């Protein structure tokens with residue numbers, strides 16, 4: 346039987362209370378062909394020394410990549426922030442991306458790792474990011490993608506989503522983000538780069554295969570189905586799976602189009 350449907354915000358709150366830092370646990374050991382983690386990749390476009398907001402920072406992995414820079418993290422999950430602090434990221438505060446507790450033009454850059462597809466309403470989050478950014482400030486976001494993947498990854502994801510009883514993994518803002526250029530323009534940004542990379546997540550043990558499955562957002566999927574997905578992923582021990590990510594780099598435009 347499927348669990349009773351909950352709203353995305355309620356599902357997210359429970360998810361991050363129950364498993365704080367699971368995104369970091371998976372992504373921090375994943376590597377691109379060039380040896381980068383997704384946190385190295387998202388922080389790469391940000392100039393050294395830029396005053397930066399890590400929006401929806403979770404357990405603070407991006408903050409620690411740029412530990413010496415004036416970065417601050419914000420997240421709505423107290424459990425994620427507690428883990429960030431335990432790991433040494435004390436420059437974090439609890440808050441909502443749709444109502445930022447910062448003055449206008451306080452930052453040179455905003456980064457948002459693996460969260461823009463979730464934050465509702467995305468329009469309000471973009472407007473707030475623009476408000477706190479200085480003119481020509483950067484907004485860099487990473488998102489789950491559907492490519493690039495190797496043939497073996499495609500077969501594995503197809504079987505995995507079938508076990509979960511889904512057609513595909515989905516998130517509230519994927520439709521809005523399909524035309525990222527128009528979305529950026531409508532909220533006073535210019536999209537200057539839209540790139541994709543595959544990160545390889547190594548699976549040496551069944552704990553690591555289970556961690557991968559449990560890091561996926563699957564609201565309304567019954568626990569029996571998730572356990573069947575765990576059993577499938579356990580057959581991948583001794584290999585790896587690709588995690589396809591997309592990175593958007595936007596620059597704050599001087600004017601915002603009236604809608």
Ligand SMILES: C[S@@+](CC[C@H](N)C(=O)[O-])C[C@H]1O[C@@H](n2cnc3c(N)ncnc32)[C@H](O)[C@@H]1O
Nearest residue numbers: 368369401402403420421422441442458459460
């Ligand atoms: C997939 S995790 C990514 C965490 C971290 N950025 C990383 O990449 O490791 C998504 C994060 O978005 C946060 N989040 C979701 N909606 C939010 C909102 N409206 N305001 C602030 N944080 C939010 C969640 O609490 C969670 O920590």
